[in-house]
Amino acid sequence: xxxxxxxxxxxxxxxxxxxxxxxxxxxxxxxxxxxxxxxxxxxxxxxxxxxxxxxxxxxxxxxxxxxxxxxxxxxxxxxxxxxxxxxxxxxxxxxxxxxxxxxxxxxxxxxxxxxxxxxxxxxxxxxxxxxxxxxxxxxxxxxxxxxxxxxxxxxxxxxxxxxxxxxxxxxxxxxxxxxxxxxxxxxxxxxxxxxxxxxxxxxxxxxxxxxxxxxxxxxxxxxxxxxxxxxxxxxxxxxxxxxxxxxxxxxx
Amino acid sequence: xxxxxxxxxxxxxxxxxxxxxxxxxxxxxxxxxxxxxxxxxxxxxxxxxxxxxxxxxxxxxxxxxxxxxxxxxxxxxxxxxxxxxxxxxxxxxxxxxxxxxxxxxxxxxxxxxxxxxxxxxxxxxxxxxxxxxxxxxxxxxxxxxxxxxxxxxxxxxxxxxxxxxxxxxxxxxxxxxxxxxxxxxxxxxxxxxxxxxxxxxxxxxxxxxxxxxxxxxxxxxxxxxxxxxxxxxxxxxxxxxxxxxxxxxxxxxxxxxxxxxxxxxxxxxxxxxxxxxxxxxxxxxxxxxxxxxxxxxxxxxxxxxxxxxxxxxxxxxxxxxxxxxxxxxxxxxxxxxxxxxxxxxxxxxxxxxxxxxxxxxxxxxxxxxxxxxxxxxx
Ligand SMILES: Nc1ncnc2c1ncn2[C@@H]1O[C@H](COP(=O)(O)OP(=O)(O)O)[C@@H](O)[C@H]1O
Ligand SMILES: [Mg+2]
Numbered sequence: 328x329x330x331x332x333x334x335x336x337x338x339x340x341x342x343x344x345x346x347x348x349x350x351x352x353x354x355x356x357x358x359x360x361x362x363x364x365x366x367x368x369x370x371x372x373x374x375x376x377x378x379x380x381x382x383x384x385x386x387x388x389x390x391x392x393x394x395x396x397x398x399x400x401x402x403x404x405x406x407x408x409x410x411x412x413x414x415x416x417x418x419x420x421x422x423x424x425x426x427x428x429x430x431x432x433x434x435x436x437x438x439x440x441x442x443x444x445x446x447x448x449x450x451x452x453x454x455x456x457x458x459x460x461x462x463x464x465x466x467x468x469x470x471x472x473x474x475x476x477x478x479x480x481x482x483x484x485x486x487x488x489x490x491x492x493x494x495x496x497x498x499x500x501x502x503x504x505x506x507x508x509x510x511x512x513x514x515x516x517x518x519x520x521x522x523x524x525x526x527x528x529x530x531x532x533x534x535x536x537x538x539x540x541x542x543x544x545x546x547x548x549x550x551x552x553x554x555x556x557x558x559x560x561x562x563x564x565x566x567x568x569x570x571x572x573x574x575x576x577x578x579x
Numbered sequence: 580x581x582x583x584x585x586x587x588x589x590x591x592x593x594x595x596x597x598x599x600x601x602x603x604x605x606x607x608x609x610x611x612x613x614x615x616x617x618x619x620x621x622x623x624x625x626x627x628x629x630x631x632x633x634x635x636x637x638x639x640x641x642x643x644x645x646x647x648x649x650x651x652x653x654x655x656x657x658x659x660x661x662x663x664x665x666x667x668x669x670x671x672x673x674x675x676x677x678x679x680x681x682x683x684x685x686x687x688x689x690x691x692x693x694x695x696x697x698x699x700x701x702x703x704x705x706x707x708x709x710x711x712x713x714x715x716x717x718x719x720x721x722x723x724x725x726x727x728x729x730x731x732x733x734x735x736x737x738x739x740x741x742x743x744x745x746x747x748x749x750x751x752x753x754x755x756x757x758x759x760x761x762x763x764x765x766x767x768x769x770x771x772x773x774x775x776x777x778x779x780x781x782x783x784x785x786x787x788x789x790x791x792x793x794x795x796x797x798x799x800x801x802x803x804x805x806x807x808x809x810x811x812x813x814x815x816x817x818x819x820x821x822x823x824x825x826x827x828x829x830x831x832x833x834x835x836x837x838x839x840x841x842x843x844x845x846x847x848x849x850x851x852x853x854x855x856x857x858x859x860x861x862x863x864x865x866x867x868x869x870x871x872x873x874x875x876x877x878x879x880x881x882x883x884x885x886x887x888x889x890x891x892x893x894x895x896x897x898x899x900x901x902x903x904x905x906x907x908x909x910x911x912x913x914x915x916x917x918x919x920x921x922x923x924x925x926x927x928x929x930x931x932x933x934x935x936x937x938x939x940x941x942x943x944x945x946x947x948x949x950x951x952x953x954x955x956x957x
Contacts, residue, residue, distance in 0.1 A: 384858055386857060386858065409860060412857070412860030416858070417858040419854070423852060423854060424855075425874075427873050427874050436861075436869060437859035437861060440861060440865050441860040486858075486859070489859060489860065
């Protein structure tokens with residue numbers, strides 16, 4: 328699983344294993360993501376994609392193997408946790424905006440309280456990111472007043488306000504109505520153009536082709552195949568990937 | 580915010596229709612729709628009218644508000660005895676209201692508990708207003724509660740020293756309820772959080788034990804323990820006074836119940852909220868203070884207020900350990916021979932005071948819920 332780009336590694340997973348009770352959800356997962364690389368992770372539901380991506384910012388803990396993010400190995404030490412969480416932003420399938428705070432407050436909360444940024448500066452920063460995701464005019468509204476696509480773009484802006492080095496996306500468009508998927512993907516493509524290191528779980532094959540340097544296919548807790556999107560989609564080597572691709576194509 | 584008005588709930592729409600079509604049309608539709616509906620309406624209307632008329636006659640028209648006094652100052656309740664059954668004898672309240680409200684507090688000094696009651700009410704009103712929800716409010720509470728302590732106890736600023744044995748009536752009820760709420764609420768938040776602290780099994784076990792033990796014991800038993808058993812365990816010479824012991828018992832008791840209500844709110848929050856806060860790097864306490872508690876508490880305003888109301892009324896149980904709260908003072912007032920047979924009037928008067936406080940609480944909880952939810956129609 329070699330990196331496509333050359334450069335220092337941003338994320339290294341080395342023979343990572345994880346169990347939920349008796350369920351073996353990650354099996355010897357090894358993956359290296361270089362700085363500025365964009366990796367798309369795909370695979371059938373329940374294959375461990377979310378679990379893997381959530382291990383990278385330690386929303387889940389792994390039991391065996393090593394995970395190194397931006398030079399810091401993930402351990403139980405609370406200080407490494409702080410460093411990782413600052414450097415890694417995450418966007419969830421269900422947006423997870425804070426419904427009791429305005430859009431602007433959603434975006435400024437962490438910069439003010441974690442990065443200790445003065446309020447005015449945090450607000451200016453938040454507005455600049457809200458402009459980038461093209462919804463500055465919604466800043467004073469509450470999440471419940473926005474459409475799903477708008478909410479997901481706010482969630483992206485909120486993560487970016489922490490100025491992370493790495494962005495993780497866990498099926499960011501799966502909970503959206505079809506007409507809203509494009510606006511979110513366009514935002515992500517815009518982000519890709521800035522050179523952000525991205526790991527993105529998604530089944531949007533068009534997006535993968537356009538943006539990803541590498542696609543990783545997972546099944547039953549294992550990385551089964553990985554490679555540049557064109558190669559992987561055109562010439563799947565394993566039956567499991569062939570089956571998965573045929574199901575995806577039928578679904579779309 | 581501007582979008583908030585678009586979705587008109589069905590109930591509100593019906594009301595608008597009703598208002599425009601007029602009361603007559605509404606009544607024709609709902610009260611006189613069929614012959615039996617008309618019959619029920621007429622019958623119920625008759626019963627209601629009779630009851631209301633009876634209450635008005637007894638409570639207002641034939642009521643007696645004052646009675647003559649003998650030369651020695653003893654009330655002559657003969658006219659009340661005559662009117663018994665046909666007219667209320669509110670004279671018992673005119674005669675005894677100061678005893679009931681302020682207990683055996685020295686008569687000449689009763690302006691002090693009177694101010695205390697006003698201070699409490701002022702404190703409730705100010706605390707209820709959202710624009711005062713700032714850090715400074717905490718200072719106001721400390722200052723006001725200290726002032727209340729000084730006013731009641733005296734001994735400084737030229738106020739005569741009045742020991743707790745003489746305190747009684749409404750101030751006792753408000754002291755128990757207010758200090759009880761002020762201390763049990765933060766305790767309950769910590770216990771509710773502790774019960775969910777899976778990474779700290781000892782803390783979790785402690786919180787579970789606390790809640791389950793307190794919930795398993797009647798309040799009266801907790802009060803008895805506080806008043807009778809507690810002193811047995813204390814080293815000789817140390818004497819924690821009775822009111823404080825009852826107060827602590829109340830705080831512990833209310834804390835357990837409130838903790839369960841708050842835990843319900845914590846559980847109702849989707850896990851994604853905590854995960855999003857974690858992913859942004861917020862520490863446990865910041866996550867709890869800014870994301871978890873504001874949402875969880877909002878969800879449980881109705882059961883929280885319900886618990887507070889129950890707790891307010893439960894303060895009257897201190898009667899059994901010899902503390903003279905409002906209800907106890909009502910009983911004391913009734914032990915005066917001339918007034919002994921007018922318990923209905925006294926208990927109605929007491930009920931009015933309790934209802935006033937409890938109704939204010941429930942009204943406030945509804946307006947708070949509405950305010951907090953107005954901005955974000957989920
Ligand atoms: N908190 C959990 N406890 C127990 N099992 C879990 C938990 N989260 C996920 N799983 C299980 O782990 C497996 C992988 O889940 P997940 O990583 O969410 O898959 P994917 O994102 O690829 O659909 C699934 O079988 C799922 O049921
Ligand atoms: Mg998933």
